[in-house]
């Protein structure tokens with residue numbers, strides 16, 4: 001990594017009192033400023049422990065933690081936590097405080113004046129898509145699960161921390177609300193550019209949210225830490241392959257754009273049918289094209305240009321060749337890494 005990492009874990013270990021083996025063993029990981037890194041792995045592999053080590057809710061048994069270039073292993077955890085927002089699944093809003101009071105938690109701890117706190121609370125609720133006038137005076141039990149989760153995000157952003165730790169933040173939410181929250185959060189992150197460590201069980205969520213994904217095995221041992229594209233194209237071992245599961249190859253199609261293909265020409269005889277179907281544009285992904293092929297059961301998908309006129313076909317051979325190229329590029333990257341070459 002060429003930029004100075006925002007978070008550096010340097011051989012960090014944690015053995016809980018009374019436990020025979022460490023929950024986290026010698027974990028080293030650099031996290032760049034502004035990136036979302038997603039930690040995924042089986043239950044009990046130490047994901048939550050790793051998050052809590054970063055904000056020192058628990059103390060490492062050994063190793064060092066650096067934030068923004070400073071070794072924070074020994075600074076006061078209170079100070080540290082103001083620089084780090086924390087969102088958890090069972091959101092833990094204070095039930096007897098209003099939404100506005102909940103969101104004001106950190107600014108109040110920092111002893112901001114009343115006016116500044118109130119302006120910040122309004123701004124934060126707006127940011128997460130809740131109208132402060134409608135929701136500010138409600139109590140947590142008067143919110144849906146999705147709304148409560150938004151409040152959790154707003155509260156974590158209270159003092160504009162540079163780092164957010166998110167432990168299965170959308171885990172207990174129905175799939176549709178969950179997808180909305182994911183999309184809104186990604187949009188928000190486009191503006192805020194926080195450094196985010198995000199824990200999930202769900203590989204699809206990891207692929208969607210992560211700039212990088214770290215696949216962890218027992219004791220938070222990193223099996224593979226890389227972009228979602230490369231992990232899907234080239235799982236480095238059997239553990240990663242089985243963790244990401246079936247349908248892996250197809251998921252990789254979501255990273256390729258139709259516009260990057262050399263489309264098959266449309267012959268005159270197909271024009272009529274071609275122009276009548278086709279929601280696929282040059283901005284669509286190859287995954288969209290595959291869905292279109294399956295939907296029309298034709299083995300090809302018509303691509304339309306900006307004026308809605310047919311521009312060409314995506315064929316199955318495009319898809320297999322795109323996947324092959326992604327796999328070959330990823331393999332080359334890892335070969336170069338192993339050889340200490342340019343990928344290293």
Ligand SMILES: Nc1ncnc2c1ncn2[C@@H]1O[C@H](COP(=O)(O)OP(=O)(O)OP(=O)(O)O)[C@@H](O)[C@H]1O
Nearest residue numbers: 016017019023042043044045046047048049050201
């Ligand atoms: N406070 C604690 N005291 C003792 N052991 C703990 C404590 N918290 C976690 N552990 C143990 O440490 C290991 C890692 O737990 P952790 O919660 O970090 O895993 P996880 O990957 O987040 O799991 P999950 O996905 O199920 O939430 C487990 O074996 C767990 O039982």
